[in-house]
Amino acid sequence: QVQLxxxxxxxxxxxxxxxxxxxxxxxxFTANYIxxxxxxxxxxxxxxxxxxxxxxxxxxxxxxRGRVSLTRDTSVTTVYLELNSLRSDDTxxxxxxxxxxxxxxxxxxxxxxxxxxx
Amino acid sequence: xIVLTQSPGTLSLxxxxxxxxxxxxxxxxxxxxxxxxxxxxxxxxxxxxxxxxSRATGIPDRFSGSGSGTDFxxxxxxxxxxxxxxxxxxxxxxxxxxGGGTKVEI
Numbered sequence: 001q002v003q004l005x006x007x008x009x010x011x012x013x014x015x016x017x018x019x020x021x022x023x024x025x026x027x028x029f030t031a032n033y034i035x036x037x038x039x040x041x042x043x044x045x046x047x048x049x050x051x052x053x054x055x056x057x058x059x060x061x062x063x064x065r066g067r068v069s070l071t072r073d074t075s076v077t078t079v080y081l082e083l084n085s086l087r088s089d090d091t092x093x094x095x096x097x098x099x100x101x102x103x104x105x106x107x108x109x110x111x112x113x114x115x116x117x118x
Numbered sequence: 119x120i121v122l123t124q125s126p127g128t129l130s131l132x133x134x135x136x137x138x139x140x141x142x143x144x145x146x147x148x149x150x151x152x153x154x155x156x157x158x159x160x161x162x163x164x165x166x167x168x169x170x171x172s173r174a175t176g177i178p179d180r181f182s183g184s185g186s187g188t189d190f191x192x193x194x195x196x197x198x199x200x201x202x203x204x205x206x207x208x209x210x211x212x213x214x215x216x217g218g219g220t221k222v223e224i
Contacts, residue, residue, distance in 0.1 A: 035214070045163070045206055045216040061213045095162055103168060105210040106153040108175075110162035 002026040004034075004096050004111035011117045017084045020114045022096030029077040030054035033099040035107060036070065036081045038092040046092075050099065051079055086118045120145055120209045122217035129222045137194040139220045141207035146187050151210040154183055154192045157219075158203040166205075167192060197222070 007021040022034060036048040049060030051070040058070040069082040081094060094114045097107035121144040131137055141152070149170035155163035165174040167183035170190055180195040194201055202224055207217040 037216075044218045045208075047214040047216070059212075097163075100168070103150075103172075105151045106165060106168040106208070107155075107163075108165050108168075110164070113162055 002098070002109045004098060004109055006094075006096060006111040006114045009115040009117070012086050014087055014118060016086050016118075017082060018086060018090075018116050018118075020081045020094050020096075020116065021078050022081070022111050023076070023078045024098065025077070029074065032101045034072075034079045035097045035099060036094060037097055037107075038094045039113075040089070040092040043092075048081065048083075048094075053077075053079060086116075088118050090116065091118045092116060119213055120147055120211045120215050122207050122209055122215055124205075124207060124217035124220045126220060127218075129220060130224070131197055131222065132224065133197050133199055135197050137192075137197055137201075137222055139192040139194075139205055139222075141185075141190040141192070141217050143188045143190070143209060147209050147211070149186050149190075152183075152185075152190050153208045153210070155206045155208065156201075156203050157206065163206060194222075199224075 003025050005023045030053050033050045035050040038046050051058045053072045060068050067084050072079040096111040098109040100108040123142045125140045152170045154167040157163045166177050166181050171183045182193045184191050204219045204221050206219045209215050
């Protein structure tokens with residue numbers, strides 16, 4: 001079965017960097033784009049960007065440009081989200097989500113979420 | 119950027135009742151790009167509907183999606199206890215955006 005396993009919770013100081021990992025399993029790693037979405041406490045959902053695990057190509061939301069880095073390591077079938085220059089309003093649960101490759105344009109599986117506290 | 123406005127903010131209903139949730143886009147969107155998710159406390163979102171009206175795998179048929187253009191609706195025909203939570207609509211655009219959510223509570 002498809003699963004996206006994320007790394008554990010982190011506590012960071014303002015100005016520091018965070019890195020969250022997402023390790024999909026149960027399907028071909030390179031077949032589906034992976035997106036990152038975050039949710040501040042008690043708030044809605046905010047999209048950060050996507051990565052194509054096959055090519056390494058990425059697209060990020062303009063709001064985070066220059067602060068976000070999306071990478072992947074095919075040898076360990078893992079994708080990574082890095083966010084720099086952390087501020088208190090970056091405190092959120094960060095989710096990775098798989099884009100459906102058959103129909104596209106929606107997320108069919110999500111990771112369990114990683115709480116990052118700044 | 120497409121802004122999605124969901125209403126109502128909170129829907130207070132009883133099990134067995136019908137729930138009608140609205141998602142309005144700031145501009146006309148392609149139906150293929152409109153999805154609905156359910157989120158229970160402490161959990162990741164779960165895909166319910168994609169392409170505005172297609173149920174995701176394993177989703178009961180009491181959930182249905184409809185709409186086009188700027189107005190989309192998620193209907194839960196008969197609420198079950200496990201249906202209470204927050205519902206989000208999403209538009210796969212550039213950038214990808216989410217509505218603010220509708221809380222369905224008992």
